[in-house]
Amino acid sequence: MKGQTSKIESIYQQVIDRNPGETEFHQAVREVLDSLEPVIMKYPKYADHRIIERICEPERQIIFRVPWTDDKGNIHINRGFRVEFNSALGPYKGGLRFHESVYLGIIKFLGFEQIFKNALTGMPIGGGKGGSDFNPKGRSDAEIMRFCQSFMTELYRHLGEYTDVPAGDIGVGGREIGYMFGQYKRITNRYEAGVLTGKGLSWGGSLVRTEATGYGAVYFVNEMLKTKKDSFEGKTCVVSGSGNVAIYTVEKINHLGGKVVAMSDSNGYIYDKRGVDLSLVKQLKEVERRRIKDYCDTYKGATYVEGGNIWEVPCQVAMPSATQNELDEKDAEMLVKNGCIAVGEGANMPTTPEGTKVFLNAGVLFGPGKAANAGGVATSALEMQQNASRDSWTFEYTEKRLHEIMIGIHKACYEQSAEFGQPGNYILGANIASFRKVADAMISQGLI
Numbered sequence: 001m002k003g004q005t006s007k008i009e010s011i012y013q014q015v016i017d018r019n020p021g022e023t024e025f026h027q028a029v030r031e032v033l034d035s036l037e038p039v040i041m042k043y044p045k046y047a048d049h050r051i052i053e054r055i056c057e058p059e060r061q062i063i064f065r066v067p068w069t070d071d072k073g074n075i076h077i078n079r080g081f082r083v084e085f086n087s088a089l090g091p092y093k094g095g096l097r098f099h100e101s102v103y104l105g106i107i108k109f110l111g112f113e114q115i116f117k118n119a120l121t122g123m124p125i126g127g128g129k130g131g132s133d134f135n136p137k138g139r140s141d142a143e144i145m146r147f148c149q150s151f152m153t154e155l156y157r158h159l160g161e162y163t164d165v166p167a168g169d170i171g172v173g174g175r176e177i178g179y180m181f182g183q184y185k186r187i188t189n190r191y192e193a194g195v196l197t198g199k200g201l202s203w204g205g206s207l208v209r210t211e212a213t214g215y216g217a218v219y220f221v222n223e224m225l226k227t228k229k230d231s232f233e234g235k236t237c238v239v240s241g242s243g244n245v246a247i248y249t250v251e252k253i254n255h256l257g258g259k260v261v262a263m264s265d266s267n268g269y270i271y272d273k274r275g276v277d278l279s280l281v282k283q284l285k286e287v288e289r290r291r292i293k294d295y296c297d298t299y300k301g302a303t304y305v306e307g308g309n310i311w312e313v314p315c316q317v318a319m320p321s322a323t324q325n326e327l328d329e330k331d332a333e334m335l336v337k338n339g340c341i342a343v344g345e346g347a348n349m350p351t352t353p354e355g356t357k358v359f360l361n362a363g364v365l366f367g368p369g370k371a372a373n374a375g376g377v378a379t380s381a382l383e384m385q386q387n388a389s390r391d392s393w394t395f396e397y398t399e400k401r402l403h404e405i406m407i408g409i410h411k412a413c414y415e416q417s418a419e420f421g422q423p424g425n426y427i428l429g430a431n432i433a434s435f436r437k438v439a440d441a442m443i444s445q446g447l448i
């Protein structure tokens, strides 16, 4: 065992040395590698083929300039990224993030996570991610359109339904996907519906895709609760964020009898002890693109805490659905003290390693993002399937498929955690189940 530990340690050190300063990428790699020692012991073939070293190195990293003009005619220059991380299981598949904090390290953490998340879905999709340091907040539709057109004018040459298929993430929703799809179609002169997912419903989009990540995260947590003969019924919940993932996490919690008392955005959080009025949050966020604090203009009984930490709100189920490393060790200790029994990561890597340790040591049911939030990309793959067969399914059928996929992910994670001696450790189970799938495909496809 000692030999394998030092082997994995030296691989991790190599990743740090080769990718200096990319701390979020290092963190994502560390979490997976920490699960792999028993796998390498049991199946030495993965070490023989140096699979871990190969999986930690992206197949391709694309960086490009994105010039655009604002409504006053001023010129702006942003940087675009697409990391095509691993295509062992299918075309690169993963979102695009438009946020001022984006740099290569963020895209590589997201792309690395995506490899394993996509593998867990059981769908034929590889892992990739992209985006830009462009901040869409406060920009007009016309400015967003011009940015998206410029971004796609460079990226299109790397995309294709059988090559690389982007979708949304932070700052990229239906509006942005529409503008990028239009530019792709104009340049290529092809209606290649499967090249982007999250499309509009009237032109190739899939029902349930908007709801999928949030619904799926709740389905996953519900499966964890069922192992303890429990459910969302009557549970007080907190959901961070108020974007696509957060909104539909709240919706499905409400469907299952839970009550969400707090939501947030990057300026602060609202608390409504009666349960957040989701229709108002949708109006504020999806239609008017306003701040969550405006919720209190309508509901005087609700409170808004500017710059507040949402994890100070007592709850039984916490669903971090905003961004990476938003929930740290102190937050986890506070949640456990206040009676939290389950956590579902709707966001990608929202809990710090120290926070995760607190939850695991306290016996909290913990659903890691690569498993819990896989419903979004799974439904993207269902969109690709519909596009490929020029078909469009009903909401009920698509949601049933999504639910079955999430039940399957939970089962695979639980079984692998039990096989490797830690039943209910979903981090271990998710990492091992997904790694083995990707690694076996990589071995079959030769040294490429």
Ligand SMILES: NC(=O)C1=CN([C@@H]2O[C@H](COP(=O)(O)OP(=O)(O)OC[C@H]3O[C@@H](n4cnc5c(N)ncnc54)[C@H](OP(=O)(O)O)[C@@H]3O)[C@@H](O)[C@H]2O)C=CC1
Pocket (backbone or CB within 6 Å): 095, 168, 169, 170, 171, 172, 213, 241, 242, 243, 244, 245, 246, 264, 265, 266, 267, 321, 322, 323, 324, 346, 347, 348, 373, 374, 376, 377
């Ligand atoms: N969209 C998808 O299909 C999937 C998304 N995810 C992950 O879910 C998370 C949310 O994504 P999504 O809902 O699509 O994005 P949205 O842009 O729709 O919403 C993001 C939400 O998180 C908040 N937020 C973003 N950055 C920060 C920050 N640095 N600090 C505090 N709050 C922040 C935003 O607040 P504000 O408006 O103030 O910026 C907003 O409320 C991300 O981690 C994403 O990677 C995971 C799987 C699928």
Ligand SMILES: N=C(CCC(=O)O)C(=O)O
Pocket (backbone or CB within 6 Å): 093, 094, 095, 096, 114, 117, 165, 166, 167, 168, 169, 197, 348, 373, 374, 376, 377, 378, 380
């Ligand atoms: N942003 C997403 C969705 C990716 C996709 O639907 O291709 C994610 O899984 O993190």
